[in-house]
Amino acid sequence: MPDLSFGQYELAYNMFSFTVATMFASFVFFILARQQVAPKYRPALVVSALVVGIAGYHYWRILGSWTAAYEFLGVEEGFKATGVPFNEAYRYVDWLLTVPLLLVELVAVLSLPKDKGNGMLTRLIIAAAAMIALGYPGETSDNQSTQMIFFVLSCIPFAYILWVLVGELSKAVEGMNGEVQNLLSKTRTIILITWMFYPIAYLFNVFELSGAMGEVGVQVGYTIADVTAKAFYGVFIYFIAKAKSDAEGWAPAEAGKAAHA
């Protein structure tokens, strides 16, 4: 790990802490927001809650690993690497759990016919596992050609997933009402933009940008990507579920009124 200035260390630290707060707050939100959507869309919100809950746990650990990797020298002198390596594996373990769940979330809210949804989901989950497993050897290697080979290999399932998702979302848009259509196109854009952060942050590592700025850039890049691809995306899944519930004429039960009648 490279030595860091005070500002560089603090930037990554505060981004991690921000993400812990965001993930756990989103967890509470997705659990409570289930009551606002029709029962058939609630599984999508449950899965959203699992994703951000798992991510919140990992960012808590990442914050601890970051603190252990550095020793404070002074505001002017900055932070010196302690020699304890920052545990990159937390991210990969997190993705191994959360990326398949993010895919489940989307398929659940689209409410595709069961046979079609399950087949697509199986293929997507296999591709996600391959993408993450192929990324890890490159992330932890010091050899640039090894890093590059695994980057390219990992990009094949990555491109496949995006191709399927974007295709599915474009098909799903047809025949939906105006607001749902609008939200689905936005979700497609969010997926395309946020998922691009991952290969970019990865390439920071590959191209010798691995000094202090490179290290901080990778951490901040992955963090922004995780907040957007998990919490922000989950809020969109909620909006889609809400808009579909409204379009289907569903409303939260007015239990109180019934008691008066």
Added chain:
Amino acid sequence: MPDLSFGQYELAYNMFSFTVATMFASFVFFILARQQVAPKYRPALVVSALVVGIAGYHYWRILGSWTAAYEFLGVEEGFKATGVPFNEAYRYVDWLLTVPLLLVELVAVLSLPKDKGNGMLTRLIIAAAAMIALGYPGETSDNQSTQMIFFVLSCIPFAYILWVLVGELSKAVEGMNGEVQNLLSKTRTIILITWMFYPIAYLFNVFELSGAMGEVGVQVGYTIADVTAKAFYGVFIYFIAKAKSDAEGWAPAEAGKAAHA
């Protein structure tokens, strides 16, 4: 960080601990109190819970950072700065998440027409982000003119937000029944008074009041402001939701009575 007397250190420490307790207790209250209001007002209480939950997390961290920034010498000698800076960024990260949510909370309880509410909310959230982003460079600068410039810049979106909120609340009061009207005026007063604490605490920093008393004054000022603007304000949002539910003839289902019948 300036050295502190025993009493000065303890005052800030105990205020932080008080706030952790208040925020987490409010979190539980807002979650449970949802059952007491009509379903349409429950999202406002969910958002109240998120705000105080996020703030509770940050005050927990603030308490830790305060402890790390000082070393205990003795009851007479007081506390000496360790050189590890107190992390002011926790407050700014907190506000970045909670101020937009406080605005969502208010718009949700007013139950404005959807298109009007969304447009207003977008403008308010952009102003809130600008206010916080413009405040931070001044808070962390050592230069008095830099501090003053960012104070003034940050006050522009601050004034805009207050002007919109107070205007909206004055309009909302019209045509409401007596109790709701009364609560809305009180909420307007709470917003006006509590939000004023923030620029005042900020100015403590600017005007060389940054000795021991200045530092403690800033911390105590921000803490009182956060407790009032988040927990106390949230309780008023609950009272408004309850009064509106009552006015609309809604009452919690009397499941127990039904079971007896």
